[in-house]
Amino acid sequence: MLTYDVQIWGIRKRENRAKPYQLRWRVGPQAHSKSYKLKAQADGRRAELLTALRNREQFDTATGLPGSELHESQSPTWYAHACAYAAMKWPSASAKHRASIADGLATITPRLVTDSRGAPEPRVLRAALYSWAFRFYLDENGTLKPRTEAEEAPAEIAAALEWIARKSVKVSDLNTPSVVRSALEALAVRLDGKAAAPNTIHRKHTVFSNALRYAVEREFLATVPLGKVDWKAPETDDEVDFRFVPGPRLAKKLIAAVGAQGERGRHLHTFFGCLYYAAMRPSEVTDLRLSACSLPEKGWGELVLSGSTPRVGSGWTDSGESFDTRGLKRRARKATRSVPIPPVLVRMLRDHVKEYGAAGDGRLFRAQRGGHVLSKEYGETWQAARLAVLSEAEASSPLADVPYSLRHAGVSLWLESGVAPAEVARRAGHSIAVLFRFYAKVIHGSQQRTNEQIERALRDADEDEENR
CATH class of the missing domain: 3.30.730 (GCC-box Binding Domain)
Structure with a gap:
């Protein structure tokens, strides 16, 4: 009292x-x-x-x-709080988000210690935190428990976790600016000592900030102490570099080159067609079902997308599978997205269904043994297509360097064709804000043409008035 x-x-x-x-x-x-x-x-x-x-x-x-x-x-250690935060977020987070939280906490936690005497090797401590301390499972009663209770950790992992539990600072110590700065500086460096990418720093900074907010919620801190430190994350440039986004002619050549790579290439030919002509994400294409496709014999068709299956590793999913079956990105679990598709993609899908059919669960694209198409598999196919189509100088540049480039190319095509940004955002599954951030240059060019059309209409109206 x-x-x-x-x-x-x-x-x-x-x-x-x-x-x-x-x-x-x-x-x-x-x-x-x-x-x-x-x-x-x-x-x-x-x-x-x-x-x-x-x-x-x-x-x-x-x-x-x-x-x-x-x-x-009464303040707990940062390590104990970080474990509690990861456990709190686990039930409602996607598998990919769970891994991202563990990644951020595993970067910060080794720096928030009283001293480094007897510290384990950085790689061992990193593995202990990322793969054990911040990973959980549901037991047969549906109770969330840490991985260390599900299986026996190797001796070096157990020793590393025992060390960090002893050496971790208290959460209340984060009221000291120098302690906060130590954690923030850790965000900017990779495990090999090289500078981390700006987007990586921002992602991990968000994890740190949210963990501190949870400490405020639990009344271990009065306020989030980040404002006490003069530190700013590096600027990020989210805008797509359109110098390296393939245009329509090159996109078609690359997709055709995929289809020329034997049996695997023929199977993935339409996979890459979906990336370009429907501007789908790879994880959405791997989840595409025959029931989602409206494929008339003539004219435009439609895809009604409802899910995606990103690959994140079996340790982060509730099912124990390496793919996480989830709803559309940043949408409610049962939300759908309708994407009109041009006749060329309708024909590709019809031909694909005729030749390969669908898996037992309705998926159109699958691995040789019936599982999900791996990013490694379609990535290798894409690189082979680049080498077949591009010059040596182009192949060594970032031009169309990843399959996702086809999605950028598809969205750019829509914008350059005069489709309203709001409709482009809806079809691509973006928010308007994200569309303007990533495709600012293309949208600006489209607006320029729109301004010219408006100006022309006004000029024609003036001329009609003068001729009366």
Whole structure:
């Protein structure tokens, strides 16, 4: 119980005692005392208590401590809090987000220690945190438990976790700017000592900030302490570099080159067609079902997308599979997205269904043994297509360097064709804000043409007025 009813008495000396100088004080009805070897020690502690009293702090009747000291004594370690934060986020987070949280916390936590004596190797500590401390599972009763309770950790992993549990600073220590700065500086460096990419820094900074907010929610911190430090994450340039986005002619050549690569290439030919002509994400294409396709014999068709299956590793999914079946990105779980598709993609899909059919669950694209198409598989096919189509200089540049380039190319084509940005954003599954951030140059060019059309219409109206 906390109270303002506090009385602090003077120091009294008791002869023939190992610690003769006794400080006494009363909190409510409860008397407290502490003895010291030196009078200066007793005077110093009495001054601390008097300062807390002058600052109108409440004292705890059970311990006799001022409220601030009581709060600090009850503060958990950062490591314990980070584990609690990861566990709190786990049930509602996607598998990819779970891995991202663990990645951010595993970067920050090794820096938030009292000292580095006896520290394990960085790679071992990183593995212990990322793969064990911040990974969880559901037992047969549906209770969330850490991985360390599901299986026995190797000796070096167990030793690393025991070390970080002992050496971790308290959450309350994050009120000290130098401690916060140490964590922030860790975000900017990779494990090999090289500078981290700006987007990586921003992603991990978000994890750190949210973990601090959770500490405020749990009343371990009064406020988020990031504002105490003069530190700023590097600027990121999200805008797509259109120098390296393939145009329509090159996109068609590359897709055709995929289809020329034997059986695997023929199977993936339409996969890449979906990336370009429907501007789908690879994880959406791997989840595309026959039931989602409207494929008339003539004219435009339609895809009604409802899910995606990104590959994140079996340790992060509830099912134990390496693919996480989830809803569309940044959409409600059962939300759908309708994408009109041009006749060329309708024909490609019809031909694909005729030749390969669909898997038992309706998926159109699958690995040789029926599983999900791996990013490694379609990535290798794409690189072979680049080497077949591009010159040596182009192949060594970032031009169409990843399959995702086809999605950028598809969205750019829509914008350059005069499709309204709001409709482009809807078809691509973007927010308007994201579309303008990533495709600013293309949108600006489209707006320029629109302005010219408006100006032409106004000029024609003026000429009609003069001719009357």
